[in-house]
Amino acid sequence: MRRSYRTSVAQPGVESDLFGSSAASRAVAPAAPGSTPETAIPVASITETARAVIEGSFSPLWVRGEVSDFKRHRNGHWYFCLRDASAQVRCVVWSRSQRGIPTSPDEGMEVTAYGQLTVYAARGEMHLNVTAMDAVGDGLWRKAMEETRLRLDRDGLLAAARKRTLPYAPMRVGMVTSPDGAALRDVIAVIRRRAPHVSLVVSAATVQGVNAPAEIVAAIQRICRFGEIDVLIVGRGGGGREDLWAFNDEAVARAIADATVPVITGVGHEIDITIADLVADHRAATPSAAAEAAVPVRADLLAALRGLGDELSSSLTDLAARARSRLEEGATSLKRAAAIDAERRRAAIAATAGRLNALSPLATLARGYAVARASDTRRTLSSIKDFKADDLFTLTVRDGEIVARVTETA
Amino acid sequence: MSYEKRVARLQDIVAELEGDGVPLDDALRLFEEGIEILRLASDELTTAEGRVELLIERVEGVFETRAIDD
Numbered sequence: 001m002r003r004s005y006r007t008s009v010a011q012p013g014v015e016s017d018l019f020g021s022s023a024a025s026r027a028v029a030p031a032a033p034g035s036t037p038e039t040a041i042p043v044a045s046i047t048e049t050a051r052a053v054i055e056g057s058f059s060p061l062w063v064r065g066e067v068s069d070f071k072r073h074r075n076g077h078w079y080f081c082l083r084d085a086s087a088q089v090r091c092v093v094w095s096r097s098q099r100g101i102p103t104s105p106d107e108g109m110e111v112t113a114y115g116q117l118t119v120y121a122a123r124g125e126m127h128l129n130v131t132a133m134d135a136v137g138d139g140l141w142r143k144a145m146e147e148t149r150l151r152l153d154r155d156g157l158l159a160a161a162r163k164r165t166l167p168y169a170p171m172r173v174g175m176v177t178s179p180d181g182a183a184l185r186d187v188i189a190v191i192r193r194r195a196p197h198v199s200l201v202v203s204a205a206t207v208q209g210v211n212a213p214a215e216i217v218a219a220i221q222r223i224c225r226f227g228e229i230d231v232l233i234v235g236r237g238g239g240g241r242e243d244l245w246a247f248n249d250e251a252v253a254r255a256i257a258d259a260t261v262p263v264i265t266g267v268g269h270e271i272d273i274t275i276a277d278l279v280a281d282h283r284a285a286t287p288s289a290a291a292e293a294a295v296p297v298r299a300d301l302l303a304a305l306r307g308l309g310d311e312l313s314s315s316l317t318d319l320a321a322r323a324r325s326r327l328e329e330g331a332t333s334l335k336r337a338a339a340i341d342a343e344r345r346r347a348a349i350a351a352t353a354g355r356l357n358a359l360s361p362l363a364t365l366a367r368g369y370a371v372a373r374a375s376d377t378r379r380t381l382s383s384i385k386d387f388k389a390d391d392l393f394t395l396t397v398r399d400g401e402i403v404a405r406v407t408e409t410a
Numbered sequence: 411m412s413y414e415k416r417v418a419r420l421q422d423i424v425a426e427l428e429g430d431g432v433p434l435d436d437a438l439r440l441f442e443e444g445i446e447i448l449r450l451a452s453d454e455l456t457t458a459e460g461r462v463e464l465l466i467e468r469v470e471g472v473f474e475t476r477a478i479d480d
Contacts, residue, residue: 168414191460203465315424
C-alpha cells in the first residue's frame with residue numbers, strides 16, 4: 001500500500017508539488033513547503049516523497065550487474081550492491097523474499113535481480129527491493145544444488161551403501177504426487193498394464209510453488225506413518241526448472257532418506273536430475289519409468305511361480321528316487337555281506353577240516369606207520385604188555401586192515 | 411503372509427527337499443506345505459484387483475483411504 005505524500009504535504013487546491021512549484025504559484029499563494037526557510041519540510045517528508053515518486057515511476061524490473069559487498073545480516077536479510085563499470089545501486093533481499101531465490105549470490109557474480117526500486121527512509125538511500133534473482137547460466141540454481149548436495153553428502157545420505165533393494169513383488173505401491181497431475185495418470189496406466197493385481201495409495205502434495213517442499217515432506221511422512229505400502233514413488237511430470245525446484249529441496253531429500261520403505265523418484269523428463277534423485281534408493285527418469293521399476297510384470301511373476309512349482313515337484317521325485325536307490329544299495333550290500341559271511345564260514349570249515357586231517361592217525365598211517373588194535377575191543381595195542389603169544393589182532397595200515405597173530409613176544 | 415514371504419518359504423522348502431537327510435515323512439509334509447503356498451501365491455496374483463486410493467489422515471495416526479476415480 002502506498003501513501004501519497006504529495007497530497008499531504010502540498011497545500012490543498014494549490015497546483016504544485018515539491019518538484020513542480022512554479023514562480024507563478026509562488027507569487028500568488030502562501031510559500032510552498034520547502035520554498036523558504038520558514039516552510040522547510042521535515043526530512044521524513046522528503047524521503048517519503050522521493051520514495052513515492054520513485055516507486056510511481058518505476059514498475060518492478062530486472063536489473064543486470066555484478067554483486068559486491070554482499071552481507072547477510074543477523075536478522076536474515078541480504079544486503080549488497082549491484083554495479084557495473086560506472087554505477088551502482090544498493091539492493092536488499094528481505095528474508096521473506098529469499099524463498100523464491102535458490103541461494104545467495106557469490107561476490108563478483110554476474111546476476112540479474114528483479115525488484116522494486118525504492119527509497120529507504122531510515123538511510124535516505126535508494127535501493128532495489130529484490131524478490132527474484134538468478135545468475136548468468138543458472139549459476140544460482142546450480143550453486144544452491146551443489147550446496148545442498150554437499151550437506152547431504154556430509155551426512156552420508158548419498159552413500160551407495162544406503163540404497164535399499166526394491167521389493168521383488170510389491171502388492172501395494174505408495175505415491176507422493178499431485179492427485180491431479182499427469183504423473184499419477186502415467187503411473188496408474190503402467191501399473192494397470194504390468195501388474196493389475198497391485199494397488200496404489202496416493203499421498204497428495206502440491207508439487208510446485210513455495211508450499212511444495214513442505215507439502216511433499218508432509219506427504220512422505222504421512223504415507224510412512226500409514227505404513228501399509230511396500231515401496232514409494234515420489235514424483236511429478238515434466239516442467240520448467242522452477243517447477244521441479246521442490247525436488248531439490250533439502251528437507252524433501254531428508255524426508256526421502258528417512259522413509260520407512262524404499263523410495264523411487266520419477267521427476268520430470270529424462271534430463272532432469274534433482275537432489276531427490278540422488279538420495280532416492282532408485283532414480284527413474286520419469287514417473288512412468290518409476291512405476292516400471294516399482295512393479296514387475298504379472299506374467300513374469302506367474303512364470304517364476306510355475307518354475308518354483310516345477311522345482312518343488314521334481315525335488316520330491318528326486319527325493320523318492322534317491323530313497324529307492326538307497327534301499328536297493330542296501331539290499332545289494334546285504335546280499336554281498338551274506339555271501340561274504342557264507343564264504344568265510346566255508347573257509348573256516350575247510351581250515352578246521354584241514355587241521356582235523358592233520359591230527360587224524362590216517363595221515364600218520366599214510367607216512368608208513370601202522371596201528372595195532374585188539375580185534376574184539378578195538379583197543380589200541382601200543383605196548384608189548386598188550387600182546388600175548390597167539391593173540392589175534394588187527395593191524396591198520398594206510399589202505400586197509402589185516403588180521404595178524406602174535407608169534408613171539410620179547 | 412506376504413507374497414514375498416510366501417515365495418521365500420517356497421524356495422526354502424525346495425532347497426530343503428533337494429538336500430539330503432529329510433526323512434520321507436517330513437518330505438511329504440514339506441511338499442504339501444509347498445503346494446498350498448504355491449496355490450495361495452498364485453491366487454494372490456491372479457484374483458487380486460489393484461485399487462487406486464487417496465490416503466487421508468483424519469487425525470494423526472488415524473487413516474482412511476478413498477477410491478480415486480480415474
